[in-house]
Amino acid sequence: MTFVTCDLCDEHADKVSVVTGLNWFSYGGRQAFGGEIVTVKCFEDNSRVKEQLATDGKGKVLVVDGGGSLRNALIGDMIAENAVSNGWEGVIIYGACRDVRELAKLDLGVVTLGCVPIKSVRRGEGQLNIDVTFGGVTFRPGDFVYADANGVISSTEALL
Numbered sequence: 001m002t003f004v005t006c007d008l009c010d011e012h013a014d015k016v017s018v019v020t021g022l023n024w025f026s027y028g029g030r031q032a033f034g035g036e037i038v039t040v041k042c043f044e045d046n047s048r049v050k051e052q053l054a055t056d057g058k059g060k061v062l063v064v065d066g067g068g069s070l071r072n073a074l075i076g077d078m079i080a081e082n083a084v085s086n087g088w089e090g091v092i093i094y095g096a097c098r099d100v101r102e103l104a105k106l107d108l109g110v111v112t113l114g115c116v117p118i119k120s121v122r123r124g125e126g127q128l129n130i131d132v133t134f135g136g137v138t139f140r141p142g143d144f145v146y147a148d149a150n151g152v153i154s155s156t157e158a159l160l
């Protein structure tokens with residue numbers, strides 16, 4: 001998938017919602033990625049993230065509302081490698097990741113607010129496929145999301 005979010009915004013101004021006010025970092029080996037939204041809402045507990053990325057993710061992007069916490073990492077190289085094996089397009093995390101050198105080698109989009117070396121707790125908490133909101137955008141399961149170094153946008157219909 002080759003695209004630039006700026007072009008998508010220009011061409012589909014009436015259809016896109018644009019995340020604003022957040023400073024994203026792109027850690028994955030895939031710089032531009034997009035697909036159908038699957039959501040997880042959790043706080044410093046990556047149980048649902050690990051579970052979802054262990055399922056088939058072809059054409060899908062996992063959007064994680066981690067409450068903006070940078071206190072632990074909701075994804076690292078092991079979970080990300082599993083996501084690649086299962087065909088996920090990418091992961092967008094309103095929260096943190098770790099193992100950044102390894103993430104850069106994977107054919108996966110990984111956009112987060114930052115990184116931190118400590119792992120997440122796993123107590124089985126978190127919600128799957130509910131609407132999540134950050135950066136002024138509500139991400140709905142089944143809608144579409146596109147991300148690159150310029151930012152993150154969503155749309156109710158596929159743009160590519």
Ligand SMILES: O=C([O-])CC(=O)C(=O)O
Pocket residue numbers: 046073074075076077078079080098099119120
């Ligand atoms: O296991 C975790 O919670 C996160 C991690 O470091 C990995 O995915 O390798």
